[in-house]
Amino acid sequence: MTTTRGKYGVIELGFQLDSTGRTTLRHLHRRVPMVVQQALYFDEQLPDMATVYMLSSGGPVVQGDRYRVEVELGKGAMAHISTGAATVVASMEPGEEAHLRQTITLDEEAYLEWLPLPLIPSREASYKATTEILIAPSASLLFGEVVACGRKHHNEYFDFRQLHLSQMVCHPSGRVVTRQSLHITPTVRRPEQWALMGGLSHFGSLLIVAPPPKIQSLYEALHPTLSHDLRVSVALLAESCGAVVGVVGDSSERVLTTLRTIASVARQEIKGVGMPREFAWR
Amino acid sequence: MSNDTTTLLSLFGLAQLADSTLPVGSFSFSLGLEGAIEAGMVGTIGELEEYTIGALYGAAECDCIALLEAFRSGESGDYARVIDADLRLMSYKSASEQRSMTLRMGHRLADLLRSIAPSSLSNDFYDWIRRELTPGSYPIAQAIAGLTLGVEERGLYAAHLYGVAQTILSASLRLMRITHFDTQRILRKLAPLCERLYNHYGELTLEDMTSWSPSLSLAASLHEKGSGRLFMN
Numbered sequence: 379m380t381t382t383r384g385k386y387g388v389i390e391l392g393f394q395l396d397s398t399g400r401t402t403l404r405h406l407h408r409r410v411p412m413v414v415q416q417a418l419y420f421d422e423q424l425p426d427m428a429t430v431y432m433l434s435s436g437g438p439v440v441q442g443d444r445y446r447v448e449v450e451l452g453k454g455a456m457a458h459i460s461t462g463a464a465t466v467v468a469s470m471e472p473g474e475e476a477h478l479r480q481t482i483t484l485d486e487e488a489y490l491e492w493l494p495l496p497l498i499p500s501r502e503a504s505y506k507a508t509t510e511i512l513i514a515p516s517a518s519l520l521f522g523e524v525v526a527c528g529r530k531h532h533n534e535y536f537d538f539r540q541l542h543l544s545q546m547v548c549h550p551s552g553r554v555v556t557r558q559s560l561h562i563t564p565t566v567r568r569p570e571q572w573a574l575m576g577g578l579s580h581f582g583s584l585l586i587v588a589p590p591p592k593i594q595s596l597y598e599a600l601h602p603t604l605s606h607d608l609r610v611s612v613a614l615l616a617e618s619c620g621a622v623v624g625v626v627g628d629s630s631e632r633v634l635t636t637l638r639t640i641a642s643v644a645r646q647e648i649k650g651v652g653m654p655r656e657f658a659w660r
Numbered sequence: 661m662s663n664d665t666t667t668l669l670s671l672f673g674l675a676q677l678a679d680s681t682l683p684v685g686s687f688s689f690s691l692g693l694e695g696a697i698e699a700g701m702v703g704t705i706g707e708l709e710e711y712t713i714g715a716l717y718g719a720a721e722c723d724c725i726a727l728l729e730a731f732r733s734g735e736s737g738d739y740a741r742v743i744d745a746d747l748r749l750m751s752y753k754s755a756s757e758q759r760s761m762t763l764r765m766g767h768r769l770a771d772l773l774r775s776i777a778p779s780s781l782s783n784d785f786y787d788w789i790r791r792e793l794t795p796g797s798y799p800i801a802q803a804i805a806g807l808t809l810g811v812e813e814r815g816l817y818a819a820h821l822y823g824v825a826q827t828i829l830s831a832s833l834r835l836m837r838i839t840h841f842d843t844q845r846i847l848r849k850l851a852p853l854c855e856r857l858y859n860h861y862g863e864l865t866l867e868d869m870t871s872w873s874p875s876l877s878l879a880a881s882l883h884e885k886g887s888g889r890l891f892m893n
Binding site for chain 1: 699700701707711713714717718748756759868871874876878880
């Protein structure tokens with residue numbers, strides 16, 4: 379139970395299609411330290427798609443921090459959301475923690491790419507992030523996340539206290555498409571165990587939800603990978619409503635690059651075009 | 661001589677549930693081991709032991725939480741929570757072969773139960789599955805079986821974990837160079853772990869379930885996409 383009063387950051391984003399077919403950021407509410415400046419349009423493959431970077435002006439996530447992110451895409455809207463930098467969760471005193479609560483709503487035929495930079499939990503950090511996603515059956519979502527073992531230059535290797543990341547995806551009918559949950563308490567179960575990280579340091583996942591015919595052909599196009607420094611798993615959700623890709627690697631660059639490559643294949647299946655190369659400075 | 665027949669009945673029910681000849685089809689599955697061996701992830705006795713340990717943790721963090729929730733809810737007559745545990749568990753099953761396995765075994769056990777131990781509960785559970793009111797996953801069917809056969813909670817927990825280890829180790833006898841002595845040695849070594857898992861995870865709720873086992877997910881994925889087909893997962 380946290381007792382420290384930390385920062386309370388909020389971002390609310392509402393995207394809508396305008397009359398020209400371009401997605402605009404119709405609603406923007408932010409509360410520092412969370413910052414969003416404006417929607418950008420630089421993706422040459424999807425020039426009408428709005429790209430938004432979520433930034434934080436308050437340094438790392440510290441004990442007692444609470445964050446709330448709400449994103450809504452109207453019918454047919456397209457958005458790409460990422461963070462401006464990696465999210466570092468700072469060390470905390472015993473019993474302290476920080477929370478993030480996210481809700482994402484996609485109307486019919488909406489398309490969202492959610493690909494933030496890595497989460498880095500420091501020594502003794504305790505962090506919980508819950509994401510609830512309500513998605514119309516004709517909408518599509520790529521929801522990615524990457525987690526590091528800690529601050530490598532501080533020689534941290536799963537020295538955080540607790541990390542709990544969960545996603546629940548529902549259709550508007552109330553039907554649960556999938557639940558994904560990662561709950562790591564290294565003092566109870568060391569992540570380097572064979573069945574978990576198997577000695578590697580970074581992991582990531584990409585949850586893809588789209589209409590079943592697109593998911594079926596995407597699943598056929600993706601293949602598991604096993605090498606000494608990279609492992610990729612692929613799973614097909616019930617009734618081909620989605621696919622889950624898991625990536626474990628030896629660096630954030632490797633995991634990010636792999637996830638982006640797979641996200642590009644998914645975009646190709648869903649929107650008919652791949653992703654442009656990531657900027658060299660990211 | 662003890663005249664505690666309840667305990668003997670309970671132990672007999674437990675032995676029947678944990679028996680590898682229970683006709684629920686567990687011999688058809690390897691819990692991903694076939695894919696792991698084919699890809700070279702598992703090749704030694706030590707790696708097989710690590711694999712089995714990972715599967716036991718995975719069960720304790722997900723299936724066993726649903727099993728205990730269903731068992732305790734069933735004991736108090738709250739069958740809506742039994743169904744909730746079943747639905748919740750299935751929503752965490754990402755790999756299609758995992759879903760097929762748990763449903764196939766669960767349905768077989770439900771069918772078996774109403775035949776060998778007919779009761780209003782075992783009949784109702786079979787009916788709920790038939791009417792698609794509940795998925796009928798294996799851990800939930802085991803909870804119903806435990807309630808029907810009078811098995812106590814810790815015994816049921818042990819039976820589930822024993823079944824996980826037994827499925828993998830039995831499969832290993834057909835997939836790699838290993839003897840029955842080796843597999844029995846591993847089983848014996850893992851008993852204290854099962855005790856620790858119950859003590860640590862036994863009081864967790866459905867909200868605490870986790871489905872994160874990257875290497876086991878990879879093994880499942882390799883099997884689904886691979887050519888090895890001695891086992892169904």
